[in-house]
Amino acid sequence: MVYFLIRFLFLKTKLQKTAFISLLVCYSIETLQLYQADWINEIRHTVLGRLVLGQGFLWSDLLAYTFGITITFLGDMYLIQKKKS
Numbered sequence: 001m002v003y004f005l006i007r008f009l010f011l012k013t014k015l016q017k018t019a020f021i022s023l024l025v026c027y028s029i030e031t032l033q034l035y036q037a038d039w040i041n042e043i044r045h046t047v048l049g050r051l052v053l054g055q056g057f058l059w060s061d062l063l064a065y066t067f068g069i070t071i072t073f074l075g076d077m078y079l080i081q082k083k084k085s
Helices: 002-009 015-032 038-044 047-053 059-084
Strands: none
Touching (some): 002 015
16 A cells, blocks of 8 residues: 555656655554654554554564565556556
């Protein structure tokens, strides 16, 4: 979802840069989950805050983000190549 959002916002950006920015956003949000100040925990208690910021840090989430963005990036490359031919 993050890859598609970044791709939609920056259509003219190279695919590799889009994938890198997407990973950077996902990794940043996941790492931010290690920060447990009261003010940010209050935001996490809302539905939108929980969806955007998550609940807790998991190494497996980093792997899932990497896998998902890689698959989406490869699919995007394939579709662009198919469109050109």
